[in-house]
Amino acid sequence: MKLLSKDINTSDAETKDTCNNDKYHTPEQALKILFGYDSFRAGQKSVIDSILAGRDAFAVMPTGAGKSVCYQIPAVLLPGITLVVSPLISLMQDQVKALNEAGVPAAFINSSLSEKDYNETIRRARQGIYKIIYIAPERLATESFLTLAKSVPISMVTVDEAHCISQWGQDFRPSYMKIVEFVKTLEKRPIISAFTATATETVREDIVCTLGLQNPFTLVNGFDRENLFFQVDKPKNKEQYILKYISEHSGDSGIIYCATRKNVDNIYELLKSKGISVGKYHAGMSAVERKKMQDDFVFDYTSIVVATNAFGMGIDKSNVRFVIHYNMPQSMENYYQEAGRAGRDGLDAKCILLFSPQDIVINRFLLDHKEMQDLDPADRETVRERDARRLQVMERYCYTTECLRNYILKYFGENPEKPCQDCGNCLREFETLDMTEAAKKVINCVYEAKGRYGRQIIIDTVAGAKTARLEEIGAVRYKSYGVLAGTNKNLLRRLIEQLVLEGYLRVGDYQVLKLGDISGLKNPEASVSIKITDEDKQPEKAAKTKKKAKSVETLTSSGYKLFERLKKLRLEIAREESMPPYIIFSDKTLIDMAAKKPSSKPEMLDVSGVGENKFAKYGERFLEVIEEYRREVG
Structure with missing residues (x-):
């Protein structure tokens, strides 16, 4: 592999001069001269100033908000080397290329380097050639790098994708614990900065504690990505939906995420058979195949890639105009991270989730077979409960009739004052349907079931389904059996979700339904309503006109x-x-x-x-x- 550190196209001496560039002495000068921007985005300057003052920093900023600038600007202004710890080889390669293009001497150290290239990078680092070195966490503990670290001034250690250090994060990586061990080996403790795009309050607290950040400047920037348009659709035929969408957005670059390799292969073959420029990516492919597909997409040889969620981490491709989820993701953290790969350039992009109840079944199966050998039995049970709650959050997102953007923001701890008026739900016309009487009958069924069964059993019971399972558990003898026969089952699912949202029902372990506080329904004036849509009425045209204008x-x-x-x-x-x-x-x-x-x-x-x-x-x-x-x- 070509050593990216040599892409600077300068000799060692020339590169040293670049390191000590006299053209910029302030963050504003560095921003303009190196990156060509006149002003910082929201939150960037306060993080940079804190780091330059010698203070630890922790920032939660959504994808596309400019996290990298928050550590790259201080890195070129601070006297020593900045180490950026990242688990993502593709991100390192992209960032190093971009930095070298901007005139910042940078290199990476990870498993993609040959021994010769690795030794050359270490040699140049020892000479003070680089201002920024990206490094994989497991490389921090190698003897050669520890020797280097003791011989060069390290001004800052930056932890990218910081949620990976928290066991409560959506992508915990044990190798991240090596960061803490590495910092302890240094004679002089450097500034430590940490960045992530998605982290709940619990995860944020865990990151600060585990990394040992000392009185850090903390920024939790708004999670809102105003240029992203969120939409949930429930098409009868997902494949036809995707073909129609691509035909109406010819030339746009996009990612289609699927939950399984089989779905990836099927959608890839379908699009390829229609003459669409498409690639695919999943763990069942060889490393060479995955690398080629990824490069084809990044370099715009193919405009669309169909992939499992293994694809996209750290790929800094800015012009992705749409992300379609063929299946519902397992958590809001995963969804927002994957959807956030659209519109990184700040221009308008669409995030569309195609939902069907089967998605829930698929994800439960995947979670049941999740590898957790590294965790002790008590932690495994905790993780399973956490995963079940996260899946429930995603299911509610797919069923909600409220503002989709607000649903996401509330999950991450924000309190938006009003609907965004610019998402699939806000632009969709709803008809309100009073289902108070049906709600009472569903609640009676949950009472008879004594909190032992999930949604499907309750729905089948009130609908009067004739199944062996209902016979086996005795549900056919409930008073509530068949009381809502003939009612559309999709409406019943929506009704149950509404009852959960309003607190009349609650979801227990293993997704069983239990009674909540039903006292409010005893009021004669109490009502339960759900909003329904005309599935043939899509907000696409209204959204397209509005979004392109920007x-x-x-x-x-x-x-x-x-x-x-x-x-x-x-x-x-x-x-x-x-x-x-x-x-x-x-x-x-x-x-x-x-x-x-x-x-x-x-x-x-x-x-x-x-x-x-x-x-x-x-x-x-x-x-x-x-x-x-x-x-x-x-």
């Missing part, structure tokens, strides 16, 4: 033609440089470029995302295309 559609027709030419040039350069197109310039930068039509270096540097180093490498070529287009249109 991105490419802000350009004039002439501007849009220029944008397409700039994209073509970007792809040409990406092929020459063997680099993902979005690392050259993001779509957002090209849109701003097409709108402003710069004709000189100062004007080009005024484009969002164009820094001095990138202008030096690519600026003139983009100015030539703009000037050529300007002459053509007069």
Whole structure:
């Protein structure tokens, strides 16, 4: 493999000069010169200032909010090396490429390096070549790296994907405990900063405690990603839904997540048979196959990838315009992280979850067979209970008729004041259906069942289903058996979910239904209503018009033609440089470029995302295309 540290294209001496660049002395100067941005995003500056003041920091910032800038800016301003601990090889590669492109000497150390490349990276690190080194957690404990760490000044240790250190996080990795052990070996304790995109309050507290952060500056930035459009649909045919969506969004880059390898293979073959540019990714493929599929997607050789949730961690591809979940994920943390891979450039993107009750069955099976050999029996039971609660949260998300964005934000501890008016539920027309009498009959059935059975048994009982299971447990002899015969079972599922939401029923261990506080229903004026939709009525058109107005559609027709030419040039350069197109310039930068039509270096540097180093490498070529287009249109 090519050693990315040499992509700087400078000699060791030249690289040292870059490390001590006199062009920037403040965070604002570094932001503009290195990355081409005029101002920081919300929360970034306060985290950076705290780190530069020598204080530990912990930040929870949603995907796309600019976490990397919060440690990269201090890293170039602090005197020594910054180590960034990450479990994600693809993220390291992307970040190092982007940093070297911006003029920041950086390298990574992980299992993808050959012994020769590893030794060369260590040699250059010992010489003080790098400002930032990305490293896999298990590499911290190797003898060669411990020797290096004692011979070079380490100003900061940054923990990326910090939720991985918490047993209560959705992606606990035992190897992250090596970070704590590593810091203890250092003669002088460096600043420690930690970052994650999704963490509940319990996980946040665990991260701070486990990492031993000392009086950290803490930022819990808003979890809201305003550019993402959330939608839950329940199509009768998911495959046809996906084909229709892709045909209406031709050319858009997207990810389709499936719960099983079999589903990945089926959807991949379907799309491929229709001539769609598509790749696939799951653990059943060889490492070589997975690497090729991933690179094809990142480098825009394929526009769509169908994958299990193993795909996407750390892939900093900014122009993903949609993420479709073919199956419901197992937790809100997983869903928000996976959906958050859309629209990282800040432009509008869609996050669509295709739900069917079978998804719950699939996920329960997967959770029942989850590997937990490393945990003691007591912890295994705790984890199982936690997983069951998280699955229930996702099920409610799929059934809720309230604002989807608010549902997500409330889960992560925020309290939005009003509906967003910009999600699938907010744009969908609902009909309110009074089901008070049916609710009482369902509650009577739960009472007769004595809290021993789950939703399906209760639904089948009140619906009067003739099954061997109901005969076996004696449910056919309940007074409530058949009292709601003929009622649509989907409505009954919605009704039960509403009863749980209102507290009349509660969900116990193993998803059994138990009575909650039913005193409110004794009031003659009490009512239970559910909202239903016309499944044929989709919010797609309304959403599409509204969302596009915020991105490419802000350009004039002439501007849009220029944008397409700039994209073509970007792809040409990406092929020459063997680099993902979005690392050259993001779509957002090209849109701003097409709108402003710069004709000189100062004007080009005024484009969002164009820094001095990138202008030096690519600026003139983009100015030539703009000037050529300007002459053509007069």
